[in-house]
Amino acid sequence: MNAPHPPKVAGIDPAVPTPAHTVAPTPPAPGAAPSPDSALPVTSAPAPGTLLQDRLAAWVSDLTTLHELTERLSRTNALEPALEELLRAGSALVGARRGLVVLEPGDGLGPRTTIGLGLGRADLGHMETVPPGSLPYGTLLDQGPGAGAEIVHADLLAEDGLDPRHREVAARLGYAASYALPLSTESAGRLGAAVWLYDEPAEPDEHRRHLVGLYVRHAAEHLARLVEVERTRASMTTITEELLPSRLPRVAGVQLAARHRTGPRGGGDWYDALPLPDAALGLSVGSVTGSGPSAVAAMGRLRASLRAYAVMEGEDPVAVLSDLELLLRLTEPARSATALFAYCEPVLRKITLAGAGHSPPLLIGERRTEFAETSVSAPLGMLACWEAPSVEIQAEAGETLLLYTDGLLHRTGDPMDRAFARLHAAAASVPRTLRRDPGAVADHVLRTVLPDGMDTADSGEDVVLLAARFD
Template identity: 75%
Template sequence: MSAAHLPNVAGIDSTVPGPTHTAASLSGGPAAPAPPGALIQDRLAAWVSDLTTLHELIERLVRTDTLDAALAELLRAGSALVGARRGMAVLEPADGLGPATTVGLGLAHADLGHIETVPRSATSYGRILDGLPDPGAHPDLLGEAGLDPRHREVAARLGYAASYALPLAAGESGEAGESGGGAATTLDSAPATGLGRLGAVVWLYDEPAEPVERQRHLVGLYVRYAAEHLARLVELQRARVQVATVAEELLPSRLPRVPGVQLAARHRTHPRGGGDWYDALPLPEGALGLAVGSVSGSGPSALAAMGRLRASLRAYAVMEGEDPVAVLSDLELLLRLTEPARSATALFAYAEPGLRKIVLAGAGHTPPLIVGEHRTEFVETSLSAPLGMLSCWEAPSVELSPAPGETVLLYTDGLLRRTGDPMDRAFARLHAAAASVSRADRADPGAVADHVLRTMLPEGLDRPVEGEDVVLLAARFDG
């Protein structure tokens, strides 16, 4: 009768080399006595090798700047450390504030879906996410008598026979602190963010297997550092969401409906929060005020200054909107008195849709663009300094009359700067993009704005660009 089959033990990947200083004994004779200190040298060599490998993996990890990239790098490095081919990382902060995501290694989207059909309490990662005790290692899943039937079915279908899971916990000591060894004393000073449990990571073996003690120790140290890095990225993502929320709240929640004109707006705040803004407000006697602007700086202070400036412009527009120069003059005085260290650009247009007449003035701002069936041209505006740059600002206004069906585009220079081209080429690209709007799209200001954005920024508005907001306000005048 053959002996009982024992599970295989996962071998150490070539990424984590083992000690090689012990010479093999001669065949057919007694082993040569080890020189004094050879065992200590072997252990030191192994620790140095482990530390070097760990340092290289952590260096690669800290270069990631998004959650998905960090989770993917965590899975890749961890698979090398524990000798597994596939894995899954689930980000689900215990405080319930998000963000939540799942990333797989060697698993297709459908495979992740199959795994998620298994009851959470029947999986290692699920028990970790629910705060339940779990051994972490399941060296022979299909051989476990009490395995959930659905888990057995999914494991057989996807072809994995063992798993090893670890919690992702920031600011808490994990398995890394429980294992002995020289690496722990060297790498035990990771900064803690205090977010607590962030999620779980699990690696899947194709055959019955489990990591040995040295592998557990190394991957435990690595996961501990990965959790701290992920916690910082989570906090950054949350801050960006909060900044974007504040920026959106400071801008119009909806555009007004004024007879004779159709409006559409597109806006994106850069990750740190910028000061670009737009506004459209109905004025007495069927008139309409249109404004775009940009406050210098970024972050919460720029957002606050933008909110104050926009609110002030609305008040001035109601009182003297038919004179855009007076509106911007009042705004300049307010900025100089209340924000002495800040400058801003702005453009205000007083539109009478019934007469198809616009009177506008700009302060260091980009010129509007008229898009129609028979012309695509920039509005000739006089040169003027930004608000807050001179002791007294003043510039002449400009009057224009859009033809029936023409659209006037107001925008901030972030649209031009995001292209990465010099300004003269960026203006040329904007003109070409507007001129290429199809006849069918010209009837919808939203379609005009979307076409211009797609043409100018093929990578889309969601690509974060440090320091550059995008604002585009389109007003189409009916016939």
């Protein structure tokens, strides 16, 4: 076992700037002779205002540092970036190179995650093999609201009673000391813990502990708000997914695939595929205005009503949308919606469709990629009486009908004409090897239109794609 190392004060590479003024050394008492071993000259007492100036300069420096760090944290609007910023700022304040933050709300409602600074997934996996109570942040996850304890391991290798597995992992990852703080608020309770790791025996001094304590208290309040936002988003996504088809039906002569992503505020976009009498198939996509729980609820009501109308008179898409428009005006007078309904006869590869203020579907095949232009019409609920003629499309074997909502176009950030051009180009570029699979067609279109993905696109819009490939 290695010999004990005297703990050092953290801060070999300080990130908190040292004030320009320093406190002068304390002069010897009057009449006292200087030490014979001292080579330093005897200095006179500082001017009366020097100590105050030095103290004020130090306070200003600390406040400036905390202001800059908290401003950076406040600009984060999602949990992962906020946790990463917390680790970086805390690392600068305590003088550590690596660390990790464990998000584990005490109420058990999630979300739960672990993010490392200078630690890979494998490193975090090694730390998870340590018994929970022996981790560097150990008991912090058992404490309740307002927990103010810290856990300091100034020299892990020389510490008596350290769990053997913890010692083994510390040696494997190359850290010799740790400093951990709880993340908690009075209102939200325990959120998790943050821990910073030192490459050699060390611990932050009182000044650094004070600064990081102030910062972490502010960070915990910010994280508590982001946790609530994340929970709301997850709830909205779950509710929306439950209101949409859990699986698509199997109908002879056609293959179906759908892609859907709910926006961060919860939107009212839907899709549906419904087997109808005489081996027919009804396809619909639509979008209710607004966002949040009320829009999601309205979407569920409209989708359910459209299914009923489709069963009764699906062969006439205009009648289906006319009934839906009347229902909307009577039950949702403050809302409007766009919708598209297609009555498909897979054996004949015949499609009859009507749209209400909705973007036209795409027909993708070997010899053509074109929009199936529906007649121009207003959204549902915008006119006293809605009606527009239907159009008929004759699909060829192997062609795919792609229905989508406007959210796909809006997420591009382009003007609508450019967004339509991008969508058409994406559909035309589907490789031949993928055209037999409607899911692969939808994925290719998504990757091409939204190269950054549905999650990272800078938009709150829902995204819906419904692809039907005719045999």
